Amino acid sequence: MTALVRLETGGGVATVTLDSPANRNALSTRLLAELRRALTDAIGDEAVRVVVLTGAGPVFCSGADLKEQAPAGGPGDAPVTGALPDVMSLIWESPKPVICRLNGTARAGGLGLVAACDFALAPDSATFAFSEVRLGVVPAMISVTVLRRVEPRAAAEYFMTGEVFDAARAAEIGLLTRAVPAEELDAAVARYAGMLMRGGPEALAITKRLVREVPGIPVEEGMRRMAELSAQRFTSAEGQEGLRAFMEKRPAAWVPSP
Secondary structure (H helix, E strand, O other): OOOOOOEEEOOOEEEEEEEEEOOOOOEEEEHHHHHHHHHHHHHOOOOOEEEEEEEOOEEEEEEEEEEHOOOOOOOOOOOOOHHHHHHHHHHHOOOOOEEEOOOEEEEEEHHHHHHHHOOEEEEEEOEEEEOOHHHHOOOOHHHHHHHHHHHHHHHHHHHOOOOOEHHHHHHOOOOOOOOEEHHHHHEEEEEEHHHHOOOOOOHHHHHHHHHHHHHHHHHHHHHHHHHHHHHHHOOEEEEEHHHHHHHHOOOOOOOOOO
């Protein structure tokens, strides 16, 4: 049986590719199971510093495999793509940075994956839509990640209208990190991966949590907790190595050799 997800590693980067272009990388039960395994392997690999999630063919992900969503009986019997929340949580909670390299268009559930990633880069020709309401369903599961990225007014607009929007707009509202010309996509992904690998692995994992958690902490408590964390990091083995490398004008031990 041909795999629907490919995992390739090298140079500290694990590339996880949705490889089901015949159905536009739709989120079938089997694809999600394979995706979960590939991501788990990539995140657990000590040699991997950065994970890149991408797709094969002209579409990154068309959303749920609608053939699997047909009700078996009456109302309430429709299956739920149960593995999708697990996959999004795996990406969201990954201590290693995850870059989404959108090879093209994304729709509906595919945008939950995009929003779960720390960075999302797409060709400026890509288009996006939350098409659920036009099918009489709702963007329920993906709202958990998407609403943490997208501006509230824009989320209401696109969730409720199902309107298609372009990559420039996706970047403007926070769904994408950047939209770039298609011929510059690989270089942009490589640039971000290279910058991330210059950061201390522990520091990156902690900073990823800070970005999400600190805005929700009361200011006084936040100041106290962050002062303690700052002191811990300066005295940590990784922090001490980073300071020595800076003073000695050399790369830190965790930076890959050219």
